[in-house]
Amino acid sequence: MPENTESNIDQDKIYEMNEEQASVDADKLDNDEAIGTNTVPLDNAGQEIKNDAPSGESSVEKDPIEEARIELAELKDKYIRLYADFENFRRRTAKEKLEMISGASADMVKAILPIVDDFERAKVSFESSTEIDALKEGVDLIYTKLSKTLEAKGLKPMESKGETFDAELHESIAQFPAPSEDLKGKVIDEIEKGYFLNDKVIRYAKVIVGA
Incomplete structure (x- = not known):
């Protein structure tokens, strides 16, 4: 009877040891799987191996001819806009210059008109007056008035x-x-x-x- 009891105890210990070993192996397997999931592949030198496989966008190569056409179209559009701006500027300045000249001419004529009136009155006096000295004085006054008017205009x-x-x-x-x-x-x-x-x-x- 004691021999059977001893044998049963040994079997129980062996069973417990087997259960512990199985639990340790299961934990180790779980850890290995977790590490394997997060591990980055390394080369022989311990460097991370990069995935050189091209993405969907980068794998599509751009056509250089099409790029050149697009760039040419943009430059042509800029040139047309610049030329149009220059033409508008040229026409505007030409118009302003013409208006300035016309305005200056009109101012000069307006300034001289009173003197023309004086000459017309003097002409009438020449036909009716016999006093030469008075006529001479009148002409001198008109000439002085004309000279001062022109001088005021920069002459x-x-x-x-x-x-x-x-x-x-x-x-x-x-x-x-x-x-x-x-x-x-x-x-x-x-x-x-x-x-x-x-x-x-x-x-x-x-x-x-x-x-």
């Missing part, structure tokens, strides 16, 4: 007589012997007066130069 007469001849200001129409040594190369007579408009020559003086 200034050129003083040439006795000055050294300057091709930038004078137009020589003849050369006469100089009446004195110091007048050689200088303007000794003025046939037609020159004028500046806002300090710019608008008419050269026609002069005779001493030789």
Whole structure:
């Protein structure tokens, strides 16, 4: 009887040991599966092996000819817009310049009209008046009024007589012997007066130069 009891105890121990070993093996298997799921493949040097397989988008290559056509169309559109802007600017500035010139001409004419009225009245006086001195005085007044009006618009007469001849200001129409040594190369007579408009020559003086 004691032998059977001993045998039963041994069998119970063996059974318990087998259950413990089975539990350990099951835990180890679960850990290995978990590690295997999260493990990144490594090469021999321990470096991560990258997946070079192209994605769906990157695997589609773009056509260089089509890209060039798109770029050309964009550049053409920019050129057309730029050209249109330039044409509009050119037309606008040309119109503004024309309006400015027309406006300046109108202002000048309006300023001279009162003097034209004075000349018309003087003409009537010439026909009826016999007083020469009074007529002369009237003409002088009109001339002074005209000169001041033009001067206010930027017109200034050129003083040439006795000055050294300057091709930038004078137009020589003849050369006469100089009446004195110091007048050689200088303007000794003025046939037609020159004028500046806002300090710019608008008419050269026609002069005779001493030789």
